[in-house]
Amino acid sequence: MDLEICVDSVESAMAADRGGAKRIELCSALSEGGITPSAGLIGAVRKAVSLDVFVIIRPRGGDFVYTDREFDVMREDIRTARALGVNGVVLGLLTADGAVDAARTRSLVELARPLQVTFHRAFDLSTDLDRALEEVVASGADRLLTSGGARDAMQGKDRIAHLCQAAGGRIRIMGGGGIRQSNVREFVLRTGVDDVHTSLTNKSEGGVRHGNHVKIGSYPDDFARLLVMEKDVRRFKSILQKLQTATVPEASTQ
Numbered sequence: 001m002d003l004e005i006c007v008d009s010v011e012s013a014m015a016a017d018r019g020g021a022k023r024i025e026l027c028s029a030l031s032e033g034g035i036t037p038s039a040g041l042i043g044a045v046r047k048a049v050s051l052d053v054f055v056i057i058r059p060r061g062g063d064f065v066y067t068d069r070e071f072d073v074m075r076e077d078i079r080t081a082r083a084l085g086v087n088g089v090v091l092g093l094l095t096a097d098g099a100v101d102a103a104r105t106r107s108l109v110e111l112a113r114p115l116q117v118t119f120h121r122a123f124d125l126s127t128d129l130d131r132a133l134e135e136v137v138a139s140g141a142d143r144l145l146t147s148g149g150a151r152d153a154m155q156g157k158d159r160i161a162h163l164c165q166a167a168g169g170r171i172r173i174m175g176g177g178g179i180r181q182s183n184v185r186e187f188v189l190r191t192g193v194d195d196v197h198t199s200l201t202n203k204s205e206g207g208v209r210h211g212n213h214v215k216i217g218s219y220p221d222d223f224a225r226l227l228v229m230e231k232d233v234r235r236f237k238s239i240l241q242k243l244q245t246a247t248v249p250e251a252s253t254q
Contacts, residue, residue, distance in 0.1 A: 001188070001240050002195040004054070004174065005228055006034070012201070012228035013045045013053075019233025023052030025090055025118075025197065030226065032061030036077045042084045054088035054118060055081040057108070064094040064122035071104060078112050088115045090145070092122025100126060100135035109140045118143040121176065124150070133163055136171065143172040145197055152178030153187060160191045181236055188243050196240065200233060201226040 002022035007013045008030050016024050026045055027034030035058045046053055059066070059073040066074065071093075078089055089112050093101035100123070109117045119141045126132035129149050136144050146163065148156020153175045164173045176197030179187055184196060204225045 001193075001244060002174075003233075003237055003240055004176075004195060004197045005233060006030070006197065006199045007045075007228055008034075008037070009225075009227070010041070010044050010048050013049050015228045015230040016233050017049040017051045019228075019230045020237040021051055021233055022195075023054055023087065024049070025054050025056060026086075027056045027058075029061065030199075030201075034058060035061060039080055039084065042081060042086065046085050052087040053085075054090050054116070055086050056120070057081070057089050057091040058120075064092050064125065065096050065101075066093060066104075074108060075111060078108060078115075082112065082115055086115065088112075088117060088142075090118040090120050092120040094122055094126060098125065098127035100132045100139070102135045102139060105136070105139040105141070116143070117141045118145055118174070120145045121147060124148070124156075124177075129159065129163065130166065133166055133171075137167070141171060143174055143195065145174045145176045147175070147177030150177075154178060154183055157187055157190045160193065164192045164194075181232075181239060184236065184239055185243060188240070198236065199226075200228050200236060202229055202232070 004023050004025055005016035005021045006025045006027060007016055008027050013024050026037050026042065028037040029035045034056045036056055042055055057074050057077050059070045081089055091108055093104050095101050119136045123132055123144060123146050146160060147153040148159035150156030160175055167173055172194040174195035174197050175187060175191055175193040179196055179198045204227045
């Protein structure tokens, strides 16, 4: 079972690496749910860590219905990420009626090769999760990140267990959304997921010491930073390691 940590900085990426994570999902603007990071950040992270680096391909916040111009941006961002030596990309596209944008998704998966591809939680906004699962599988994506269509993965754990069974090994199912040290054991035992995705961020003081605190942006505290700590990754990883021999899900109620 792989542990993936969502990060938005070199420091957090290094902490995830030292803590034993299998890979990171590298984003910018986590307050927006994550958008594509700059080439500078991708390159710096790639040089700083030895674990797998996956880059989110999302040109903006908001919904996952993209214009032709936005789709062109996504294609160019995939080319850039691949040239910078990452191991995978993370993407998700929907149609206006809430289905997976199958043709465009397949096109991006093909463009990304030989990189691995994860279809992200845009999946959870689809109107029919069973149909969406089949469309993601057909796209050729390697992995699906989901909270089971719920606000967080614990609320969606029964549906995730169902998706794992329906996937039948054709794609790796990764649970994500509100998974913490306090609930990961229950979550894994209930669902039987292949991988776990979490952020494990901690609020840290910024470097500003002057008193002119003008609010800029959408964070509650403009001068705070959200950082991943190595010790938290190690503890989380230790729990997963202990679960390696106990990942058969309980009987589904669906």
